[in-house]
Structure formats: structure tokens, C-alpha cells
Amino acid sequence: MKTVGMYLTELLAAYGVDTVFGIPGVHTVELYRGLADSRIRHVTARHEQSLGFMADGYARVSGKPGVCFVITGPGLTNIATAMGQAYADSIPMLVISGVNALGKLGSGNGHLHELPDQHGFAREVSAFSHTVTRPSELPQVLARAFAVFDGARPRPVHIEIPLDLMSASAEQLPAIPARPVRITAGPAASSAIAEAAQWLQSAERPLLLLGGGALAASDLAATLAERLDAPTVMTINARGLLPADHPLGLSFSPSCSAVRRLVADSDVVLAIGTEIGQTDYDAYVDGGFTLPGRLIRIDIDPEQLFRNRAADLALLGDARATVAALLEQLAEPGRVRHGAERALATRMAGGDDLSALMRDDLAFLHTVRDALPDARFVGDSTRQVYAGDLGFVANAPRSWFNASTGFGSLGYGLPAAVGAALAADQPVVCLAGDGGIQFTLAELGTAVETGARLIVLLLNNGGYGEIKAAMLDAGVPPVGVDLHTPDFVTLARAYGWHAERFERGNSIAKLVRVAATRSQPTLIEILDHDGSTLRGH
Structure with missing residues (x-):
């Protein structure tokens, strides 16, 4: 039966x-x-x-x-x-x-x-x-x-x-269809698309804001940016929608002053699949993000079109279908809008808000990216991820994501990286901290069991370092943030991983390139309490 x-x-x-x-x-x-x-x-x-x-x-x-x-x-x-x-x-x-x-x-x-x-x-x-x-x-x-x-x-x-x-009988249920009926979401209303095209073509200083909802339009993102000659800001979940070397691409967060100045100076902004939410646009919760220009929003969720910053022109529809329809109405580039120059100036000033430690962390991440250009980076809530969220330049879409935004779950990094590795042909780099990884440490076993092609870069600063810093900044005596941590290298080896420690003066590029050739997953522990270990990497 x-x-x-x-x-x-x-x-x-x-x-x-x-x-x-x-x-x-x-x-x-x-x-x-x-x-x-x-x-x-x-x-x-x-x-x-x-x-x-x-x-x-x-x-x-x-x-x-x-x-x-x-x-x-x-x-x-x-x-x-x-x-x-x-x-x-x-x-x-x-x-x-x-x-x-x-x-x-x-x-x-x-x-x-x-x-x-x-x-x-x-x-x-x-x-x-x-x-x-x-x-x-x-x-x-x-x-x-x-x-x-x-x-x-x-x-x-x-x-x-x-x-x-x-355990009941399924004999009376209909036969399983060879191909169940699936929905294909369509574009926004044609009248709204036509009006958006008019706004964008008349703009002097257009700007694109791309969120995770724009991933389905990844093959059209660069064409749209070039057609508009518009600098393109990519939120955390949208990183890589424009290639790393694209002259219009901006991977600095809208929480950075330079990006905020660019947004404030833009007369027409097209936002696609982005919440315009706090963790992307106001990470420091200072209320400094403003969008005074006319805002066009494309989203599949009707309520989202009016959350945070309400749309001046709302396009309800599938991101890819709507962008494709919009491109049909936009003329080929003809006007000079100096988009590349505006983007370059923003990139040059984008890191001005970052501390020296954040800049070191970003340089470290970009070194790993350059050593493994096809890798996907999956992060937990940890120091290097916070730096990356502010300015990591991804090589491709769906290659940078983490749980430090939105709901903000600790322990996400390792298991999410296992899942990513099972869906990808490319190596996956997991960015984790010693506090967060202990939430889900047992998944070291799942990684070996499934043959996940995985490299964990484990930043060990002896506890919840970011929370300790926040306590000190607030004048609160640190309590509950200094942790007893295990010998991660020995522990990983016990699970069947290759594991080693990164020492100051080593080449992280060499370590990860070798790790990517192994048939077993690799854990590289980085003992770094003050940021000095990663300098020079």
C-alpha cells in the first residue's frame, strides 16, 4: 500500500x-x-x-x-x-x-x-x-x-x-503529475513601467538601489545600470549583482557616509527588491539615511512598497519580469550622466568611516576572495562579517550572505555553509567566531558526512568580542562575554577535518588555496584578540 x-x-x-x-x-x-x-x-x-x-x-x-x-x-x-x-x-x-x-x-x-x-x-x-x-x-x-x-x-x-x-492509504489520491503546475510571476502594470521609464530618462543623477529581491534579475542588472548610467548600490544580500570591477558598482553599505551623500544627491532613485531597512541603511542606528529624491520601488510584496521610505512611484511585480519590461522602454545610453565618475568618487571615500581594524578585516577578506575567486562566503555574526557587510566586494551574486542582519541568529554560519556547499560546485568559505560556532559546533560532523567542500575561517578572540566592546563603549562592566573555548583544532581533527592555526606572517591566500584542493573540509583558526594577527596576512 x-x-x-x-x-x-x-x-x-x-x-x-x-x-x-x-x-x-x-x-x-x-x-x-x-x-x-x-x-x-x-x-x-x-x-x-x-x-x-x-x-x-x-x-x-x-x-x-x-x-x-x-x-x-x-x-x-x-x-x-x-x-x-x-x-x-x-x-x-x-x-x-x-x-x-x-x-x-x-x-x-x-x-x-x-x-x-x-x-x-x-x-x-x-x-x-x-x-x-x-x-x-x-x-x-x-x-x-x-x-x-x-x-x-x-x-x-x-x-x-x-x-x-x-500512514494512511494514498490510493484515492490523484496520480503524481510529471510536472506540477507552477506560477510564473509577471511584471508590474505597463502604465507604471512607462511612467518609471519617463522619470528615469529625464533624471540628471539617477541611482540604483539593489536588494536581495533583485537576485532573480541578476542577468539584467548590469544592462539596466549601463542603460541609465547610474551608480548602483548593492545591499548585503545583493552583493555581486554587478561584477567586482564594474565601474558603476558600489559595494559600500548605505550606512556609510559617502554612500549616503550619493543617495541624497540623486534626483531619481530606482530601488529593486530592497526593504530599505535598518540593518542595511542605518546599521549604526543614527537616523542619518535620507532619500530626498523621487523614489521608484519595484517589489513583489505590496506592503513593502510603502515600508520605511514609501515609494513615490510603486511597481508591484516580479523583479526580473519588471526590469525586462522596463529595459524595453528605456532608450540606449545617450545622455552623459557621469555615473562612473560619481561611483568612483563614492568608492574612493566609501571607507572613510571604517576603523583601521575594519579596513584590515576587509583587506583580509579580499585577499581570500582573490585567492579563491569562485568561492562563496557564508557568515555568522562575527567581527569580519560586520566589516564585510560594510564594504566587501563580491565577485558574483549569491556569493556573500550571513545572519548578522535582519533576525540576526548566532550559530548560522557553519550549518548554512554546509547547505551552501551541498548546492554549489564552488568552494564555500565560512566566516565564524569562537562564540557563534559553539552554538552549532556539532555540525562539523555533518560536513564530513556529506562531503561538503568547506573552509572555515574561525576568528577566536576568546568570547563574544563585539558584545564586550559594546559593553565597554556603554560604560557597562563586561559580564558573560569571556568564554572558555575548546581546542578547536584538536576538536575539528577529531571530527575528521583538516585543521590548523593561522600564525602572523603566514599567507592566508596560500592556506585557502591548498584547503580548496582537499577532499576533506578545512578549519583554520585565527587567534586574534586585538586585530594584530591579521595585519600583513
């Missing part, structure tokens, strides 16, 4: 799912019945929070939703942090959990893994949460999930299946 659990596996495969991240438990055994004979790879994490982060990293690199199987109760509460991170960063994630049998939901009778309202709990960190009460609902609810991923602002979706339904 084909069960509902087996049917689900076949349906996921039909939607193109090739990887599931999960931790089997007695409440999800039936979800695994058909998995062994399917073409779907299963990746077992050591903790549900980590498997959510792995799915997140996988989704960011592949562009496909990360799919997770978790048990009832603690499985869902554990993954909720990762769902919150994905929700904040608009990452497609499908979380399928068990739930107690029909008739026992929320009974309060003490059933194993029981929550008073598991559906209600998951709803707070997802686009929607649905409890399957009849097998016939499954095809529809999965179609709804992929409609969110394909045609709306992508965010996690939670589907819970009662234990008795997982």
Missing part, C-alpha cells in the same frame, strides 16, 4: 526537490518510508536549528526552497529560530512536521511532544501554516507552498501532518 508519507516524497520529487534536511524521529518515521527508494538526498543534521540553517544556505545558493522534515513539538520549536531568520531574509523554506493524531491535537493530556497549539506557534515564523486533516488536502497545500515560493515574497511555509494520516 502506498501511504500518505510515500505519496509526499513522490510529490516533492515532482516539484524538483532533490535534498531534504532532517532528523528522523518516532513521529516522522512514516515520512521516511519512501525516501530510501527516491532520488531525494537526505542530510541529517545534529540539531533542528542547524538543519533549518542548512536549508537556508542551500536555498540562497540554489535558488530553490530548502526542505526540512522535523518531529512534533521540540523538532518544530528547535527549527523556529532558523525559520525566523529565513522569514526576515525572504528565503524559501518548506518545513514539514508531524503533529499528534487527529482527536489528540492540543488535548493537554500529555501526549508525547504535545504543544497546546503547534500550528499557531509555526504561523508566527511562516507565510502560512497548515494542518492536513484529510489526505486529499496534501496536493493542494503543497501547490500553495510553491505558489508562495514562485509568485510572492518567498518565506517559510509549514505543513503539519497528523501521525495517523502519515
Whole structure:
């Protein structure tokens, strides 16, 4: 008999799912019945929070939703942090959990893994949460999930299946389609696109602001910038949308003074797929970002068009389809707008706000990038990531992302890098600190188990260094920030990694190039309490 659990596996495969991240438990055994004979790879994490982060990293690199199987109760509460991170960063994630049998939901009778309202709990960190009460609902609810991923602002979706339904017969369910119907989101209204083209063509000093929502238009971003002769600011999740050497590209954060001056001086600004949110535009929370020019916004989310800085002209639609339609109406470059000169002046002054330590960290990151030009950088919340968010120049889209913005989950780096490595042919560099990596340290085992092509650069400053600095700056005696840390090199070797320490005077470029040739993952620990270790790298 084909069960509902087996049917689900076949349906996921039909939607193109090739990887599931999960931790089997007695409440999800039936979800695994058909998995062994399917073409779907299963990746077992050591903790549900980590498997959510792995799915997140996988989704960011592949562009496909990360799919997770978790048990009832603690499985869902554990993954909720990762769902919150994905929700904040608009990452497609499908979380399928068990739930107690029909008739026992929320009974309060003490059933194993029981929550008073598991559906209600998951709803707070997802686009929607649905409890399957009849097998016939499954095809529809999965179609709804992929409609969110394909045609709306992508965010996690939670589907819970009662234990008795997982093992129920699927014989009455419709045949699995060879190609399920999928949504293709369209462009904004033609009248709005025409008006936007007029505004942009009449602009004297146009500017592009690209956010993570513009990634789908990565093949058109440079053409749009060149057509407008517009300097192009790329937020953290949009880094690399213009090549590193593009004369119009700007990878300095809008939180930097030079970029803010450029924005304030621009008469028409086109913002695509960006929240214009605090962690990109006001990282220091000083309220210094202003956008006085006319603002055109393109976004798939109608509410987002009016959050933070309301649009003067709102284009509701898919980023790629809308940019393609806009390009059809924009004339070839003819006017001289001095875009490259404006961008160059901003790049030259972009680092003026950065401390010497931040500039050292940026130089270090760019050395690693130049040594591994195809690498993807996945970061936790740690010092080098903060510096990179302010000015790292990525070589390609989807090659710089981290959890230090938005929801800001510690422990993200290592598992997300594992997920990214499973979705990429290129090496993945994980930037982590000694505090953050201990949240999810056990995923060293998952990296070896999956053969992830991974290099961890572990900055060890003996604790939560950034929080300690914030305490001292605020006149608060540091408490709880100096940590006992293990011998990371020995620990990594015990998990089957190659591990070594970076010493002052070594060449980080040589170390990472050699690491990229190994069949096993590599951890390079950097003991650096005052920033001096990385000078000269």
C-alpha cells in the first residue's frame, strides 16, 4: 500500500526537490518510508536549528526552497529560530512536521511532544501554516507552498501532518503529475513601467538601489545600470549583482557616509527588491539615511512598497519580469550622466568611516576572495562579517550572505555553509567566531558526512568580542562575554577535518588555496584578540 508519507516524497520529487534536511524521529518515521527508494538526498543534521540553517544556505545558493522534515513539538520549536531568520531574509523554506493524531491535537493530556497549539506557534515564523486533516488536502497545500515560493515574497511555509494520516492509504489520491503546475510571476502594470521609464530618462543623477529581491534579475542588472548610467548600490544580500570591477558598482553599505551623500544627491532613485531597512541603511542606528529624491520601488510584496521610505512611484511585480519590461522602454545610453565618475568618487571615500581594524578585516577578506575567486562566503555574526557587510566586494551574486542582519541568529554560519556547499560546485568559505560556532559546533560532523567542500575561517578572540566592546563603549562592566573555548583544532581533527592555526606572517591566500584542493573540509583558526594577527596576512 502506498501511504500518505510515500505519496509526499513522490510529490516533492515532482516539484524538483532533490535534498531534504532532517532528523528522523518516532513521529516522522512514516515520512521516511519512501525516501530510501527516491532520488531525494537526505542530510541529517545534529540539531533542528542547524538543519533549518542548512536549508537556508542551500536555498540562497540554489535558488530553490530548502526542505526540512522535523518531529512534533521540540523538532518544530528547535527549527523556529532558523525559520525566523529565513522569514526576515525572504528565503524559501518548506518545513514539514508531524503533529499528534487527529482527536489528540492540543488535548493537554500529555501526549508525547504535545504543544497546546503547534500550528499557531509555526504561523508566527511562516507565510502560512497548515494542518492536513484529510489526505486529499496534501496536493493542494503543497501547490500553495510553491505558489508562495514562485509568485510572492518567498518565506517559510509549514505543513503539519497528523501521525495517523502519515500512514494512511494514498490510493484515492490523484496520480503524481510529471510536472506540477507552477506560477510564473509577471511584471508590474505597463502604465507604471512607462511612467518609471519617463522619470528615469529625464533624471540628471539617477541611482540604483539593489536588494536581495533583485537576485532573480541578476542577468539584467548590469544592462539596466549601463542603460541609465547610474551608480548602483548593492545591499548585503545583493552583493555581486554587478561584477567586482564594474565601474558603476558600489559595494559600500548605505550606512556609510559617502554612500549616503550619493543617495541624497540623486534626483531619481530606482530601488529593486530592497526593504530599505535598518540593518542595511542605518546599521549604526543614527537616523542619518535620507532619500530626498523621487523614489521608484519595484517589489513583489505590496506592503513593502510603502515600508520605511514609501515609494513615490510603486511597481508591484516580479523583479526580473519588471526590469525586462522596463529595459524595453528605456532608450540606449545617450545622455552623459557621469555615473562612473560619481561611483568612483563614492568608492574612493566609501571607507572613510571604517576603523583601521575594519579596513584590515576587509583587506583580509579580499585577499581570500582573490585567492579563491569562485568561492562563496557564508557568515555568522562575527567581527569580519560586520566589516564585510560594510564594504566587501563580491565577485558574483549569491556569493556573500550571513545572519548578522535582519533576525540576526548566532550559530548560522557553519550549518548554512554546509547547505551552501551541498548546492554549489564552488568552494564555500565560512566566516565564524569562537562564540557563534559553539552554538552549532556539532555540525562539523555533518560536513564530513556529506562531503561538503568547506573552509572555515574561525576568528577566536576568546568570547563574544563585539558584545564586550559594546559593553565597554556603554560604560557597562563586561559580564558573560569571556568564554572558555575548546581546542578547536584538536576538536575539528577529531571530527575528521583538516585543521590548523593561522600564525602572523603566514599567507592566508596560500592556506585557502591548498584547503580548496582537499577532499576533506578545512578549519583554520585565527587567534586574534586585538586585530594584530591579521595585519600583513
